[in-house]
Amino acid sequence: MKTDFNPTTGGANMARRSFLRYAGASAAAVAVMSAASCTKNDPIIPGHKPDTGGSTDGKGITDIGSGDIGILNYAYALEQLEAAFYVQVVANPYSGISATETAYLTDIRGHEVIHRKFFKTALGDKAIMDLTPDFSKIDFSDRTSVLKAAKLFEDTGVKAYNGAGYLIESDEYLTLAGKIVSVEARHAALISNLLDNGTFVASDNVDANGLNESATIAQVLAAANGFLKTKVTAPSFQYNFK
């Protein structure tokens, strides 16, 4: 793992250890805690198994694992996709891009890259592999094509975090997911506004009760895999890539 942290923080390994300790468990204890916690959990989630980390089979299909580690890997997969997308957007600006749009998209790239680095560091050796994106359906020279893809990624990201929140067992991970999802929602609203100003809470994402839609892991990964050469699967969360 790349140790690109400020040396004064003690390096990435130290950082990862403290992350897990902060969450109430060392890597080994995560499994014990999630197994022990099943009795006091929501009764609709029976028989939690110990967390497992990400793994990759011989065909290049990567499994996010189970438990909270699985959810963190799920988030890491989405952040990898988003980061790769905005890196390409900023490297190949669409024709007619304004200075303000360049500033916005460069900032968003910065946020997504930080999210990706954060998850990679936090997950350490439980992280899924680096995913290879497939953006062949996106015309990076065309403003509408780029912003529509950005809208799809941001809206899906928000729905994904909303839909997976209840599966998270640790207070700390749940709060972390909350810290990230509202930033994704800020991005989503901006991108909608850039496409058509005033559509930041349009009915494609927000229902009559004023609630943002949410989506299951199966729905989100099925959509995300359409933009990935490396396929992501989640058998512990009722999604098997076929």
Added chain:
Amino acid sequence: MNLFNILDEIETVDPEINERLSPRRDAIKNITSFGSKVAVAALPFALGTMFKKAYGQAASPAVIEVLNFALTLEFLEAEFYNTGKSSGVIPASDKPYLNVVARDENAHVKFLQDTIAALGGTAVSKPNIDLSGGNGSGNGPFKNAFNDYALFLTAAQVFEDTGVRAYKGQAPALKGNQVVLTAALSIHAVEARHASAIRKLRFDKGMTDNKPWIESTLDNGNDTKVSLANGNYAGEENITQGGVNLSGLASTRILTASFDEPLSKQAVLDLLVGSFIVA
């Protein structure tokens, strides 16, 4: 919240959910097939009742308390935008943009009231609100917000950013509760969409250089340059996430904007009670 996704997902872990709910599930599907506004508005009630009956328990007092806290905040936000709409402070060109925000805040009030009732709790009533922030005097620092559009939008931005922080802070209290946590996260995301949109509106009007996200410095979480709101943004300057110090990975501006920080219930009440909510 997508009701059918929730039902489908429960089905995968509770194969008998259909028997538990039937024929209520069919009834719910029929309700939405009408597509009537009345039926959609009735959904939270139907949903809460359904789960209570299916699992034979009402929500815990702690969950009701969180929902009532959220309801109090939504009362305040709804009152703010409703007053803005009727005051004439909003230029005609911006009315559609802000009307949808007002619509959402009023929908949140109704949704939370219905959900609390459906879960067997008692919804709090609307607090005594002073939109000037003057604790009932009408003479607080925001007393001109309804004839000064720039001040109105500044207050709107602070309310939205604070609302995001307040919902985020309550997530752990709803952990594992598929229906209520998912709903709360769904409102949380809508508040963040509003915050982004209000920030962009102010930027487009040249009222601020604020971005749609909160960009702090290491010693000040507040990027609004309105020192009165320092408390609303206190902690946004954090760059240590999950015990990992992110220093050096990007500029402080990017690091702080990448994560929105929670506020505790007490911190939120300390900001509001005695100013916007009359003590």
